[in-house]
Amino acid sequence: MMSLDCPHCGPRDENEFHYGGQAGVAYPAHETTDEEWAAYVFLRDNPKGWFRERWFHVHGCRTWFTVERHTVTHEIRKAP
Amino acid sequence: MRFTFDGRPMRGEPGDTLAAALLRNGVRVVGRSVALGRPRGIFTAGPEEPNALVRVGADPMLAATTVELHDGLEAWSLRGKGRVNLDAVALGAVDLDPANLDPANLDPANLDPVDERRCDKGYLHCDVLVVGGGPAGLAATVAAGRSGARVILVDEQPRLGGDLLNSRVRLDGAPGPDWAAGLDLPARVLTTTTAVGCYDHGYVVAVERRARGERLWHIRARRVVLATGAHERSLAFPGNDRPGVMLASAARAYANRYGVAPWRRAVVFACADSGYEAARDLEAAGVAVVAIADPRDGQVVTGTTGDADGVLDGVLIAERPGKERPGEARAGVRRVEAELLAVAGGWNPAVHLFGQARGRLRFDEELQAFVPDGPAPGVRCAGACRGVYGTREAIADGYAAGTEAAGGSAHGLRVPSCEDRRQRPHRPPAALWLVEGDSDEPAFADLHRDVTVADLARATGTGMRSVEHVKRYTTAGTGADQGKTSSAVVVGVMSALLGTAPGQVGTTTFRPPYVPVSFAAFAGRDRGELSDPVRTTAMHDAHVARGAVFENVGQWKRPRYFPLDGESMAQAVWRECVAARTAVAAMDASTLGKIDIRGADAGAFLDRIYTNVYSTLPVGACRYGVMCGADGMVFDDGTTTRLAADRFLMTTTTGNAAAVLDRLEEWHQTEWPELDVSFTSVTDHWATVVVAGPHARRVIAAVAPEALGLAFMRYTDAAVLGVPGRVFRISFSGELAYEVNVPWPYGRALWEAVLELGAVPYGTETMHVLRAEKGFAIVGQETDGTVTPQDLGMAWIVSRRKPDFVGKRSHARPDTARDDRKRLVGLLPDDPETLVDEGAQLVGSPGGPMLGHVTSSYRSAALGRTFALALAARVVPGDRLTAVSGGTASPVTVVAPVFYDPGNERREGEPLTDAPPPPRVAVPRRESPAAPFAARFAAAGTDAVRLRELPFEPMWEVRGADPGGEGTVLRLGPSWWLVCGNVSPRAHWVDVSGQRTILELSGPAAEDVLVTGCPVDLHPSAFPGHAQTLLGRTSVVLERRAPGVHRIYVRSSFTRYLAEWLLDAMEAL
């Protein structure tokens, strides 16, 4: 059970949150090719190491926020 | 203390473990091994026990070395591979091998004893958690506590002291246990509590064994100090499994701690100095130590001899001339008569929890053991568990660890004096794992799993080099003991077989739990009615009283149908359908998700979320909408109404309400934060009754006369039974229909009034039939995440004018645009009585490709026959298909998916002709969500804790700046407030008075109740006064009103669940 530091509520147990996947995947603002659109919808990074990802404090303040998590050690640091 | 073992009456002493008591009663054989059926005795004095496994009550397998004796305890030995469910045997599902059968297990009285345990869990928080109450752990606790940290100490024993309890070490001149008992520990101390898992971010799970049932503690610590000690190990030599072969430390513990030393003659196999300590203590207890075989002095044990029962009666000792060579004869083998062979093979630091925390290990050549290679994140070891042996050394190390973990500086720490009994200089343990013997007796590496050296040799002989592979091939280390005494032996034997160093072989991965944990403990309070929260509507009790048959929709209980006397489901649904199509019927639709959407950009936001247009919707109008994911697939549907220029009410499907709200907030917060829009769930605030049927106006005229003139797809605020409510003219059945809403407390009164006026109650099954007759798809039934609106034949709802909406681009992908996708069609079975199975596959010809599947299938009263909906590719109306399911093939014909009233001529219903019933204006009785619990709450109250509902508290959710002013204002999130009390609401506040109710828990033990289900830190230094969090398995707002007074704001639909949960927790105090 990880502990996530909600920017509004402070540290809470992981099961108060929903996972939001990779951060920084912006909704395409312009015309896209089929490949570009498919990449937006379906493709995500899966690194071994530091990963910018989103969490949603669903059972708390209902805030979306971004953290950096190390996918091997689960070390978490504030996203720059 | 009286107890029985395999039915034989015995006596033990208070403080005994079952193992100690068995030894006291001369029991030497406690069971037979799992695979080979060899007699086995007690091997250890702790949780590492591989042999002495027993059944006690409902616990099918416990280590006798960990069972505290109590009067009347009944224990049974285990033989073979465990208990067999005889019912399963009778069904032929289990092959019963008589060789593995325990006669006791055939006694029906012994089968499936009722588990009376009441397990639960608890959440604790601290700065420093110390695991292990031996010298190092006690010292760490003192140091951390005196540094000002909040400290928790857990220890698996009933008494603190760790190895001091088993030894004769004196500290400051007093017996070790007295020194431990005399410590002033500035900590919360949990004894008989075993830490079983060490997870990310200082999260440790521990099991407290209590008389009424285990409690699973979830402890969040800033820093963890592991002082888990070390386990003595054995080594592999022939006949090393006989009853009478025991770890030297265990023999010493039985003699010193329990005063049990039922051996006349003993041999000590001392590969490490601790063997001499055991020998001294055994001598002191009156046991004659007739030989000490020390490999470091050239002597090894090469075998054992046994009596007729296989119990140890002699030990073979050989001179060991230097390096061992297989098959080489030894000089001077002699047999020494003995009843006990105490094996001191060396020590393994108990690094299990450290390993779980991903701590790195290294093999220490001096200690001949794996030890922590520095700390792990937030976790460090102290004392024997990092290879620091000796009482004074462990205490000093514990002080250092505790001080460092607390980040402070403790004063007045003194290491007590400790007399050293060592008679010879310290020597490192022998690097000996395997002794070749002269007998045919197997040499065991893992006693629990019956894995021998020969088995390991077979594994390495096949080419396996990884200890993980050998573990899985031989099952070594996979027993209930998880290889605590065997893993080092397996690694050592492998290194000997492979000719490598143990450090090269490495260890297997340490995984939780450290000791076996019962499923009852994991389940805790989440069992039976509380296993999953059940959500109920304001009308639930009325449905129960009418004999409704319920179905689960998400977590909701919804009436599926309302059978009258003797009616089958088919008969009841037929009758309900007829009522809705020919007269008037009513359904509880309170479970539909309702989201209040406000802000200047609310319309623009909805345009981006739905496939159709909302920004141009007139005030007072309703519009059906479909929302897709970015992948273009249907995600949810429902009707959204414009209440005001800047205000909409969205409805969602019952099962998707939470997911839709989550998604709206996600798009708003992460993609379009510039839009002025906010979302408030009002699902529980409004109780909803659908009144449907050609005569619906007769009911509406009485309950909400102001709404009589409402046009189709329009909404109005209206007095409902004299109470401010809302009426929508929406139809999911094709008939004239109204959705009538009142605040939760009036829901039941509305339902009763509607039925009194002649509406026939109907459930979800009838709703499904009626909508399917109209060809309306249900999200989750006709859709499965691979279906677009176009696939459902709803291209008309997908805007071509809007520049964008979520999913639009995906509808232009080649895959979603191809014209041979499965589409929604209707099916008519050739035989009008045949009900095809939902899920049946559709084929064009026998053996042909599958074209699709049946999604819905019903008997229709309106059509007088069966019909179905399906998703199928490359079919057109008129095609003849076969629906195949479960070996049955039913011919069907494809038709358009609208079976009833394709011209929508029914939805205006019948005009009011004769005089309608007079309007009902007397304000009805209101009922709060916890009203049915009032008497039980009162009865459960004690001086320690009381529970009551504070009903009908006015509440509003407010966005923006702190509303301040009168009443209670709780900040729920950024720019999000809950205002409670009798205050005058401002214009933009959302009334949520019916959304939640307040349960007040008070008394000195209130917090003890809350910690069994609330994961946040309730300590005054950490708890901000209120928080949105979890309690049990539901979301709540928890507010500390005053010391010992907590208010729990719970969703109305979850109130029954939480009330039952709180009552259970109060009873369990």
Ligand SMILES: [Zn+2]
């Ligand atoms: Zn939060």
